[in-house]
Amino acid sequence: MKRIVIVGGGFAGLHLVRHLVGRLRRDEVELTLIDRNNYHLFTPLLYQIATGELPPHAVAYPLRAALSPHGFRFVRAEVHAVDLASRAIRTSEGDFLYDIAVLVPGSVTNDFGIPGVKEHALVVKGLTDGRALRHRILSVFEEAGAEAEAAKRKALLSFAIVGAGPVGVELSASMRDLMDHTLRPIYPTIDIAHEPSLTLIDGADRVVPGMNPRLSDIAYRRLRQLGVEVRLGTLAAEVTADGLRTKDGAGIKAHTVVWAGGVKANPLLASLDLPKDKDGRLVVDQFFRAGGRDDVLSIGDAAAFDFEGRPLPMLAQVAVLEAPAAAANLVHLVRGEPLEPYHYHRKGDLVALGRASAAAEFARPVKLVLGGFLAWTVWRTNYLMQLVGMRNRFTLLMEWLLSYFSRRIVVDFP
Numbered sequence: 001m002k003r004i005v006i007v008g009g010g011f012a013g014l015h016l017v018r019h020l021v022g023r024l025r026r027d028e029v030e031l032t033l034i035d036r037n038n039y040h041l042f043t044p045l046l047y048q049i050a051t052g053e054l055p056p057h058a059v060a061y062p063l064r065a066a067l068s069p070h071g072f073r074f075v076r077a078e079v080h081a082v083d084l085a086s087r088a089i090r091t092s093e094g095d096f097l098y099d100i101a102v103l104v105p106g107s108v109t110n111d112f113g114i115p116g117v118k119e120h121a122l123v124v125k126g127l128t129d130g131r132a133l134r135h136r137i138l139s140v141f142e143e144a145g146a147e148a149e150a151a152k153r154k155a156l157l158s159f160a161i162v163g164a165g166p167v168g169v170e171l172s173a174s175m176r177d178l179m180d181h182t183l184r185p186i187y188p189t190i191d192i193a194h195e196p197s198l199t200l201i202d203g204a205d206r207v208v209p210g211m212n213p214r215l216s217d218i219a220y221r222r223l224r225q226l227g228v229e230v231r232l233g234t235l236a237a238e239v240t241a242d243g244l245r246t247k248d249g250a251g252i253k254a255h256t257v258v259w260a261g262g263v264k265a266n267p268l269l270a271s272l273d274l275p276k277d278k279d280g281r282l283v284v285d286q287f288f289r290a291g292g293r294d295d296v297l298s299i300g301d302a303a304a305f306d307f308e309g310r311p312l313p314m315l316a317q318v319a320v321l322e323a324p325a326a327a328a329n330l331v332h333l334v335r336g337e338p339l340e341p342y343h344y345h346r347k348g349d350l351v352a353l354g355r356a357s358a359a360a361e362f363a364r365p366v367k368l369v370l371g372g373f374l375a376w377t378v379w380r381t382n383y384l385m386q387l388v389g390m391r392n393r394f395t396l397l398m399e400w401l402l403s404y405f406s407r408r409i410v411v412d413f414p
Helices: 011-020 043-050 063-070 127-145 150-156 166-186 213-226 316-335 373-386 390-405
Strands: 002-007 029-035 039-041 060-062 073-076 079-083 088-091 094-097 100-103 107-109 121-123 158-162 197-201 229-231 236-240 243-246 251-253 256-259 263-265 282-284 303-307 348-352 358-362 368-372
Touching: 002 011, 002 094, 002 316, 011 029, 011 039, 011 063, 011 316, 029 063, 039 063, 043 127, 043 166, 060 063, 063 073, 100 316, 121 127, 127 150, 127 166, 127 256, 150 158, 158 166, 158 243, 166 197, 166 213, 166 348, 213 229, 213 348, 213 358, 213 368, 348 373, 358 373, 368 373, 373 390
Parallel strands: 002 029, 002 100, 029 073, 121 256, 158 197, 158 256, 197 229, 282 303
Antiparallel strands: 039 060, 079 088, 088 094, 107 263, 236 243, 243 251, 348 358, 358 368
């Protein structure tokens, strides 16, 4: 039997396993998936945990439920190193030998070495991060609600989000939606229209710069309509206890700074003696082999797959699209069959823009960009279908309906 060890239970790891189900016989492989968490986190909806639209369990799917019924093994452990010479994964739970390793550990927050980010900013990357941000938002509103001086209330309710990518844009819109439709009636001493401030900062010349320019225009106009101050062409130089300082020396006052400045390759990859792209990702060929080796594959955020002269972006959509082809080639390697090259076909982009509004770009079969309620419906339907497990889908649908027609979750759970 071939020993396959998958490192990481994110989008790449989970969807790879899903596409292996039914394609490999139980007497062919011994498959083990290792992750520090025993659940898969649907990260595109993490910001809704932070803003009370969803409870944490709505976006977490147990990894054992995806593996155990099919004879696959899950191990919760911290991966310390990959020993290519010995073909062993070194973990907190011991060593796991492999014939084929699939390295999909995901990515980590990229602070670009900017001073103060770790000490003073909140991030939105893991489940605990989402809960911590929700705690922060509700805590400052509680404090401001009891503050008699308007100037002090306004200072407490100042928020800055660094990074106008999908996370920053969606979080900004959802925070304003939370304030306008849920917090307004329950904090009568706060002037929601004028006292809270939300500033979105990015060094690019448009929001969601990696997406279609028309989609960026729709998102920018919607954010301004919601009352979000958007500062483009602005680079953060330092995050402080009371805000941040920009490259041009200007200061932005903010009681709460959220860092959504992007992601970078997982540090686990750094020590591997394999070809890497300039951003630290493993360079893979058209079959997803790292360094041309048949015993190491990689997809998703850990892999630099060349497309039209540059690597594919580090997005969940890319990992999901790569997974079926990677699974097929993994089966071929197990059986000693010829490999199939992968051809990337971009589907488009979606970005939520608050209550009943979104922007959507369709790359095929026809190119189309639209915004408003129709795009919002497409966005919700797409994410609902992407979620793994019928129970999670039903929970998500019910929670969305409850959040839309009533108040969001504003109880500050520990």
